[in-house]
Amino acid sequence: MPTPAFLPVASQGTVKALIPEELEDIGITIILGNAYHLYLRPGIDIVEKLGGLHKYMCWDGPILTDSGGYQVFSLARLCRVTDDGVTFRSHIDGSEHHLTPERVTEFQQKLGADIIMALDECPAVNADMVKVREAADRTYRWAERCWKHHQSPDQLLFGIIQGGVFPELRQQSAAAITSLDFPGYAIGGLSLGEAKEQTWSMVDETMPFLPQDKPRYLMGVGSPEDIIEGVSHGIDLFDSALPTRVARNGAIFTMQGRQNIRKASYKGREQPVDADCDCYTCRTFSAAYLHHLFKCEELLAYRLATIHNLRFIVRLMQKIENAIQQGTFTIFKKDFLSQYKVTDEEIRLAQKQKWLNSPRQHTGI
């Protein structure tokens, strides 16, 4: 797997609107599943019985599954966290569930992912230092239990570093987690939306602790501008629902930034939405047609825009890799960021649109 790499989100066993063949065509090399979502629906045992997640969703390439820590602490209604584990109510039907580091590790073993994540505790974004320290300490103890419990030799288990926005806690968490010999390390709890500078500052506090010969994964971050920035801070792996989510909202990535395909100026435009792009959507359809599909809220709109945005990210990763190999990454980054304009409004909007991620909201049938 070439790095840096971007993992599209397939929480429920599907990259929204796409089939596996399309992901391959786009050049996607690895995708992200989610133990929390798959535990609730269809159930881990169902996926295991059907031959594991690869077979279930018919994707032959690598899969990384998140432990569900983040989802339990963000999506679910939380009941209580103890050292033993976390009790929560499902965001779907309110049913009560209890997860432990051991169970979550077993779930991911049963799903058969190639890379799995330790269970972590994600404190609220505005939590105070005492709470964040407690969560980081528990995340370490849970990571150790996952590490001890993990038994699949052909599956990699990564540890996750927490510590909120407190430099000292990030350093302590990084030191603790890297004391366990994981084959890769992730930085969690930093998809902070508008607070970009804080994100990169926390990454910088953490990076010196991470071994350079193991993958370093920044969880939940993956806009084009953040990927470029992340690579310059030493990150190898990214995942984010942003490229596919904003696609479904009509925001099309181009080298000049996100373009709103719903804008009237696209109504009669014969050219593809991104003349620079080689994706199926841009090779096949005019911007005018894509505009029309969005105006009519046609299902095909979401699929075509998703294909484009993912291909944009894949090509960006390739350009980054080339630039690194040629020793020209700094110039590439500067050039890219001088062209690629993202307004604060777009960043705010993309955060706000997170609610659209809930299934009910973006399918509606």
Place this chain on the structure above:
Amino acid sequence: MPTPAFLPVASQGTVKALIPEELEDIGITIILGNAYHLYLRPGIDIVEKLGGLHKYMCWDGPILTDSGGYQVFSLARLCRVTDDGVTFRSHIDGSEHHLTPERVTEFQQKLGADIIMALDECPAVNADMVKVREAADRTYRWAERCWKHHQSPDQLLFGIIQGGVFPELRQQSAAAITSLDFPGYAIGGLSLGEAKEQTWSMVDETMPFLPQDKPRYLMGVGSPEDIIEGVSHGIDLFDSALPTRVARNGAIFTMQGRQNIRKASYKGREQPVDADCDCYTCRTFSAAYLHHLFKCEELLAYRLATIHNLRFIVRLMQKIENAIQQGTFTIFKKDFLSQYKVTDEEIRLAQKQKWLNSPRQHTGI
């Protein structure tokens, strides 16, 4: 083009959720566009400027466009009908529009469809005989004006027969419309939902008037059981949103009838939803996976179910064609209908679900 043929509905220039390559793979030979929808969005001139409907939606095969008569009288808010034409308010934004037979013919010429339809007046289902006679008479006068106005030698213009559920009016309308030398004839106003017997009785009143060497098209009818029945009444062409609409509602066609993929019994089923089927969905995914996508309301669900139902219809048409050629159609029909069970509840549901056809309802982003 082999007949009998089924036309999937692409009112807004897209068979919902599918790309043209998928339609080809499925074996679709001709699709149905709609002048009413495309006139309102994106506008006829836009499609013309972009090279016509084939190029706009990237579909190389034949396209038949409906004139929009049915839509004006069912979807739009109607203002008034005079001999000149019809004035209505858009179902999208309430804007007022005026259509005449001449304008509608020109629209369809500009769209560049291979087959176009004359403008017809569709009376309400419960209209009395006076109203229905008036509509049928006007439909004839409009058909004549379309016929005189039509000027594209490489485009076929079909006439539409009306007459509601009145045998005498159906006969009169058929006699009148066939007095104009159209290259094909359609029977309109008979997608009557539960009143199947009335539909076939009206078809039988009409058929003797239709020349056997020209295509006979039953508009808005296209469930598997109705296609079989229609063929036995001499119909060559069918169109209906039913196969794709019920697919998006989780009703999967099989030789045993419609199966509700949301049923719990599919949760762990490793086999494809229809073991007898060679479509992409059945070749690739388990019924369990499709069930999961529907339970999660994932966009991919609607696409995969649509592919299956259309393929089911295409294979049905091929089986019908073979049976006709081998002189075994009567046996084939009997066998098919003895296996293929449709409950009254399903028929009622499919009618009720028509509202789901409105874009807002079945995309929701």
